Amino acid sequence: MCGIAGWIDWEKDLSEQHAVLRKMTASITHRGPDSEGFWLSRHAALGHRRLIVIAPEAGEQPMVYEHGNDKIVLTYNGELYNYRELRKELQEKGHVFQSLSDTEVVLHAYLEWQEDCVTHFNGIFAFGIWDEKVQRLMLGRDHLGVKPLFYTQVGHSVIFGSEIKVLLSHSAVHAEVDREGLAEIFGMGPIRTPGQAVFKGIKEVRAGHYALFTSSKKVTHPYWQLKSQPHTDDVDTTVSKIRTLLEDTVRHQLIADKPLVSMLSGGLDSSGLTAIAGQEYKEKGKRLHTYSIDFVNYEADFKEDFLRRDRDEPWVRKVSEYVGTEHHSIVIGADKLAENLLIPMRARDLPGIGELETSLYLLFKEMKKQATVALSGESADEVFSGYPWFHQPEFLDAETFPWLVNIDFIADVLTDEWKERLQLKAYQKQRYQEALAEVPLLENEDDRHRKQRQMSYMFITRFLTFMLDRKDRASMMTGFEVRVPFCDYRLVEYLWNIPHELKSIDDIEKGILRRALKPYLPDEVRNRRKSGYPSTNDQTYLKAIGQMMVTVLEDPQSPLRRFVKIDRLMQIAQGEDQEITDEQARHVLDYLLQVNAWLKEYEITINL
Structure with missing residues (x-):
């Protein structure tokens, strides 16, 4: 790299x-x-x-x-x-x-x-x-x-x-x-x-x-685009082709003249890749090293939510023992997350998602001490349609990108003047319509399948590129390379035309992938429900970024002040706003702290 x-x-x-x-x-x-x-x-x-x-x-x-x-x-x-x-x-x-x-x-x-x-x-x-x-x-x-x-x-x-x-x-x-x-x-x-x-x-x-x-x-x-056509393979053939493609992809992506390791969350995607890679290593008389991320006091602080069903670490240990890897758990505290908040923004040259990016950067920084290359399960949810949004009418029927549904808390803190100037809803609609126009539809496909195909396209061409940007900048900021086997274009081409009900066979998200990985993982791991990338629930972190925002708002030279309702944002920073949850407050503060630093450090000129 x-x-x-x-x-x-x-x-x-x-x-x-x-x-x-x-x-x-x-x-x-x-x-x-x-x-x-x-x-x-x-x-x-x-x-x-x-x-x-x-x-x-x-x-x-x-x-x-x-x-x-x-x-x-x-x-x-x-x-x-x-x-x-x-x-x-x-x-x-x-x-x-x-x-x-x-x-x-x-x-x-x-x-x-x-x-x-x-x-x-x-x-x-x-x-x-x-x-x-x-x-x-x-x-x-x-x-x-x-x-x-x-x-x-x-x-x-x-x-x-x-x-x-x-x-x-x-x-x-x-x-x-x-x-x-x-x-x-x-x-x-x-x-x-x-x-x-x-x-x-x-x-x-x-x-x-x-x-x-x-x-x-x-x-x-x-030079490459997704092409829609009927999926004609039966279930067993589909499972076999997915498994064969994954095995071939992992085998090719293990090629390196520098130490290579694997990221392991205990979820289906990273566990499957780790198991395939681990077997390849065993056949060569080597032992694969794996890495996971955890937070200080996370066991006590963990709260189940829409994206996170349970903690990763117990599952990580199960997979590591089953595959026979030498595992390293990187534990990060709220102080380190707050101290390093702006580094991913500087890596990306644009505001990002805050703590979820900072923790990834800190993980890669530790991994770099022992290795140069890693495998990651990133992108399986996008290409296998693994998110819950794919079967929920609220999102399928929304006339916008699914990740923007009911997400207005950033725009809510803008001044009325800037809302009027930017016309954000109209802009979002324009970009969504442009994306819809790109989708290669399948002739005679019913309404439900058409909407699922459209959503799949949004995730592969929009959401996935964001996830890959996050991974690339956070890793390369430390001189560390991360490979993503689920992004092999041959696999993506094949999965594109598999109907959603087949992808989610056995009444579980990514059911077809679970079947493909049967020779590699124990059933309890294969059947673990999706749990998203971990996020700290430590109140110390929320208080730290709240104080950082107070400092920004109290500085007359802060460029963010011209865009936001200062009193409203100050209430959020001080934990006094009752209209949003702690998680939403964290997203608002994380993001706008980066926006302020970006405007200031890059000396942005606004030209309307």
């Missing part, structure tokens, strides 16, 4: 712009702490930060291919899980390799297939390729959007990078936000519109897309 940066200008000579390029790459040193590299020519400057995972002695970047008049330069973040198969295929076509790295495979795949190279990849990736002969830039991103990629066009320039901060490190790019950006911040929350980066003029390469830039035009193209 790595960080990439680039600056292309068809009019300006960039060959001496080392200082600018170094500043851009320095902003993402955390993504690649092991080494750095630069390549400059008259109209292109490419930079790279490397985190070594595969082929430590090779894969230095930017990587250059030169033959006759051809000169192709690659800066690449990610991993191809099928790089060995692709390498063999390319060798059979006459390509000669100098290393065993997947980076060189990406480069030669472009030489062979040009922009169609992405259709041959199975992995997680974001890259920039500069073709010196034809003066063309290609930006490509993986199928599900596991790895991030942003760009902006300024005059005759294209500036791109793994994170927004790369672009903002360039003097031509300004931290400016317009009405649409504010509507994203206050109306969409952390689950934002794909392709939009909130900052004015900055775009995100969408998952499953590539973009081509020349001096005269830009072309973006979706």
